[in-house]
Amino acid sequence: VPVIDDRGRLFGKLNLIDVITVAVVLGLIPLAYGAFLLFRVPIPIITSIEPTQVRQGDVTTLKVTGTGLRPFLVAAFGNKQTATHIESNGFLVQSPTIAEVRMPETLPPGNHDFVLYDQAMELLRVSGAVTVIPARVPSAPARRIRPLPRIPTPLLQLRLVGEFIGVPRDDAELIRVGLKLSEPVAEPVAERWPPQPTMKAEVLSVGATKDELRRLRAGDAGSGINAVTITAHIPDEVRVPAVIRVSCVINSNPAPLHSDCWFGDTVLAQTETIVLAGLSKGGVVRWGNQVSFMITEVLSSPGPTVSPSRVDIEVEGEFFGLTQDDLRFVEVGSKFERW
Structure with a gap:
């Protein structure tokens, strides 16, 4: 065939x-x-949106990463439950995989979907892509603070070994065992703020007096050239070695600074000098007659260590800048710590 x-x-x-x-x-x-595969317009795919949380009213630009991104698309933010639909302020395409979206400043707080439109047709929707948190409002001062009884200032007593320096020879006999001195206060105690008690001191033991010595530098002290140190006796002044007990305020700083104790504006430490007042002669207290005590050693306290005190106060005010999710943590009995 x-x-x-x-x-x-x-x-x-x-x-x-x-x-x-x-x-x-x-x-x-x-x-x-x-030909269909070659010339068709691909549907965009979103892989990430950054940032995912913005503050209401801030001018924010989102970075959108994915595939098939192209110009002339319209980006919008919406929520089907609240029927919210607000277009963005611009959809700027850098490449088919990266684009920028300018957030609308009028977007209300809450979780919002990210939607892409081609004219009126919805191409894709990313649910809950962006969270808008409420704008921080200016903080308002507490309206009322309920006063509580004042607690005593945490005090400690320390023994100090050292010398009374620059004591007039005629007043050396006034420094004796049992002598009570105090911190010189320029203003009345009632007017000091914050309230602080006046520091006290008592002489526990006294040694033999010594002649007062002064070291003077002669020559060019600035450059040190031809500088000479001269030790000279002060005929009208003496030094009185002694052991005294003083009260001091415990430092409120965190550990390991709890050991610091302050006598007025001076921390009690080796080589420090404190000023005392209250010498008496003939039974008359001479507050204007002050004397300096230079510390050579700080001995441990003979009594128990007192830790800094703590006080609780009641304050009436408002929590602000909270999101809807944060409100569940604010209830009667909630406890918070300083952040």
Whole structure:
């Protein structure tokens, strides 16, 4: 049997023209599918949005990462539950994988979906993509603070070894065991703020007096060239070695500074000098007669150590800048710590 007979049929059964037509049609199918894939506009895919939390009213630009991003798309933020729909202030495409979205400043607090539109057709929606937190309002002062009884200032007594220096020779006899002195206060105690008690001191033991010595530098003291130190006796002044007990205010700083104790404006430490007042002569207290005591050693307290006191006060005011999720933590009995 010939392949094509005299009537133009293939193998005597199929018409040649029909076979060619069918072959052309079958060949066009993959060609048309390939052209569709080549020229179709891909649907955008979002992989990340940064940042995911913004503050209401701030001018914020979101960075959108994905594929298929192109110009002329419209970005909007919405919430199906609250029927919120607000368009962004711009959708700027840097590349098919990166775009920037300018947040609308009027977007209310809450969780919002990120939606992309091509004209009026919704292309994609990312649920809960952005959270808007309320704007921080100016803090208002507490309206009322309920006063509580004043607690005593935490005090400690320390023994100090040292010398009374620069004591007039005629007044040396006034420094004796049992002598009570105090911190010189320029203003009345009632007017001091914050309220502080007046520091006290008592002489426990007294040694033999020594002549007062002064060291003077002669020559060019600035450059040190030809400088000479001269030790000179002060005929009208003496030094009186002694051991005294003083009261002091414990430092309120965190550990390890709890050991610091202050006598007025001076910390009680080796080589420090405190000023005392209250020498008496003939039974008359001479407050104007002050004397300096230079510390050579600080001995441990003979009594128990007193830790800094703590006071609780009641304050009436408002919590501000909270999100809806934070409100569940604010209830009667809630306890907070300083952050």
